[in-house]
Amino acid sequence: RLLIIDFGSQVTQLIARRLRELNVYCEIHPYNSVDEAFISGFAPRAVILSGGPDSVTRDGSPRAPQKLFEMGIPLLGICYGQQVMMHQLGGTVDSGHGTAEFGRAFVTPQNSLNILEGWFNDGDEQVWMSHGDHVSKIADGFEVYGTSPNAPYAITADVARNFYAVQFHPEVHHTPNGSKLYENFVKLAGFTGDWTMGAYREQAIAAIREQVGDEQVICGLSGGVDSSVAAVLLHEAIGDQLTCVFVDHGLLRMGEAEEVVTMFRDHYNMKLIHANEQELFLGELDGQSDPETKRKIIGKLFIDVFDKYARPIGAKFLAQGTLYPDVIESVSFSGGPSVTIKSHHNVGGLPEKMDMALVEPLRELFKDEVRDLGRELGLPDSFVGRHPFPGPGLAIRCPGEITRPKLEILRKADAVYIDQIRKHGLYDDIWQAFVAILPVRTVGVMGDGRTYDYACALRAVTSVDGMTADYFPFSHEFLGETATRIINEVEGINRVTYDITSKPPGTIEWE
Numbered sequence: 339r340l341l342i343i344d345f346g347s348q349v350t351q352l353i354a355r356r357l358r359e360l361n362v363y364c365e366i367h368p369y370n371s372v373d374e375a376f377i378s379g380f381a382p383r384a385v386i387l388s389g390g391p392d393s394v395t396r397d398g399s400p401r402a403p404q405k406l407f408e409m410g411i412p413l414l415g416i417c418y419g420q421q422v423m424m425h426q427l428g429g430t431v432d433s434g435h436g437t438a439e440f441g442r443a444f445v446t447p448q449n450s451l452n453i454l455e456g457w458f459n460d461g462d463e464q465v466w467m468s469h470g471d472h473v474s475k476i477a478d479g480f481e482v483y484g485t486s487p488n489a490p491y492a493i494t495a496d497v498a499r500n501f502y503a504v505q506f507h508p509e510v511h512h513t514p515n516g517s518k519l520y521e522n523f524v525k526l527a528g529f530t531g532d533w534t535m536g537a538y539r540e541q542a543i544a545a546i547r548e549q550v551g552d553e554q555v556i557c558g559l560s561g562g563v564d565s566s567v568a569a570v571l572l573h574e575a576i577g578d579q580l581t582c583v584f585v586d587h588g589l590l591r592m593g594e595a596e597e598v599v600t601m602f603r604d605h606y607n608m609k610l611i612h613a614n615e616q617e618l619f620l621g622e623l624d625g626q627s628d629p630e631t632k633r634k635i636i637g638k639l640f641i642d643v644f645d646k647y648a649r650p651i652g653a654k655f656l657a658q659g660t661l662y663p664d665v666i667e668s669v670s671f672s673g674g675p676s677v678t679i680k681s682h683h684n685v686g687g688l689p690e691k692m693d694m695a696l697v698e699p700l701r702e703l704f705k706d707e708v709r710d711l712g713r714e715l716g717l718p719d720s721f722v723g724r725h726p727f728p729g730p731g732l733a734i735r736c737p738g739e740i741t742r743p744k745l746e747i748l749r750k751a752d753a754v755y756i757d758q759i760r761k762h763g764l765y766d767d768i769w770q771a772f773v774a775i776l777p778v779r780t781v782g783v784m785g786d787g788r789t790y791d792y793a794c795a796l797r798a799v800t801s802v803d804g805m806t807a808d809y810f811p812f813s814h815e816f817l818g819e820t821a822t823r824i825i826n827e828v829e830g831i832n833r834v835t836y837d838i839t840s841k842p843p844g845t846i847e848w849e
């Protein structure tokens with residue numbers, strides 16, 4: 339396996355993505371958790387040093403363990419990683435002085451080099467630069483293989499030792515041939531690209547068995563892709579040692595609770611507790627209209643309820659569908675807490691409260707890999723391809739006070755909308771789609787009568803990770819047909835709008 343040492347670049351995760359696409363198994367670890375003992379234990383076949391925001395010229399700035407350079411394994415340094423490598427091997431790095439480069443640059447070849455096979459076929463290569471410092475003297479043994487106007491050492495290597503160092507970021511989209519460079523690098527390190535989901539499944543099952551032994555494990559099942567895949571994987575590994583708790587807070591979509599219970603209890607034969615706590619949640623939410631208050635109430639009740647059902651089982655382990663992007667420790671140097679836009683609710687806080695250890699069998703996977711694993715485990719496409727659904731559920735799609743009648747209207751409108759999207763074959767092109775019921779009533783006319791009913795907003799966005807999003811460009815025909823259906827089929831709604839806000843400045847959910 340390959341080790342990526344993270345020096346805090348914004349794009350370190352993309353290195354892992356590129357390698358996974360090449361079917362190479364890799365892990366990212368922050369530089370401050372990687373010491374010599376760790377490296378001996380990890381036994382990497384190759385190491386990549388990521389970029390980062392610090393300056394190697396600053397006293398106390400991050401370094402790589404010196405041992406790395408004595409292990410005889412291939413190394414690739416990127417941006418800050420290149421500078422660290424040069425610095426630790428006896429070269430020199432200088433700050434600024436007009437040689438900072440941000441954005442597109444073109445690299446001109448100097449000599450041919452194994453990791454550049456497939457490069458420079460059409461002359462100079464476009465790359466993406468983002469650096470303030472630059473290498474001003476390369477270390478002994480290194481030679482130059484590519485230069486750019488502001489980076490005389492854009493590509494350097496000590497071929498005899500298999501050390502490679504580049505100033506630009508081959509992992510980003512704006513280095514169009516970047517994957518080729520990674521492909522050449524992993525090939526020379528001896529990776530054959532044989533890491534598959536089947537292999538992952540086997541490894542993960544063995545690891546779960548080893549971790550939990552014959553103890554009991556509980557798992558919060560939401561019906562979302564992540565917790566569903568985690569549950570099925572765990573069930574395959576430990577069978578009846580697993581109990582799933584499905585908290586029904588009364589804020590689920592139409593038919594959702596039945597679907598989840600049928601799938602996991604009847605189809606998979608799992609031990610599943612269906613915690614019907616609608617009264618409790620809706621009771622506590624009664625009269626509350628502030629978004630953060632609602633989220634806090636739901637978050638707290640969720641933990642209480644989970645605790646109530648799970649504690650009697652006496653489980654020593656809590657399983658969570660945590661994904662890779664959630665676990666990579668951010669190595670941010672900027673410091674200072676970021677502003678809370680929304681307090682996201684998950685089962686965080688539970689392990690401490692219940693004194694349980696965590697089992698996180700998906701913590702090495704990206705979202706689309708979780709979907710692949712789900713398919714590998716035989717979960718139906720309709721489950722694996724589901725849009726994300728937030729923990730607080732319909733509460734955050736019902737701005738203002740939450741009442742049962744409003745939730746009922748919302749569920750019906752949402753079901754019609756999703757049905758429309760499926761019928762038009764658009765479901766898989768959309769990251770997430772839902773209806774929000776607005777806290778206003780407007781006047782309309784139906785037949786010969788006046789109506790005074792709720793307005794709703796349709797939302798549909800495209801996104802890669804939910805961090806940024808754009809509204810989905812439905813045709814006017816689709817929107818018109820959907821509005822007509824909702825007004826005709828859902829009593830209580832007489833006006834339909836389409837939300838065309840991107841994120842930022844909007845968020846995906848309405849609260």
Ligand code: XMP
Nearest residue numbers: 681682683726727728729730804845846847
């Ligand atoms: P926003 O509204 O912040 O949503 O743009 C981004 C993504 O996160 C989901 N979301 C949540 N998921 N608990 C969750 O599990 C939450 O509290 C929560 N709030 C938002 C949202 O559905 C979208 O996919």
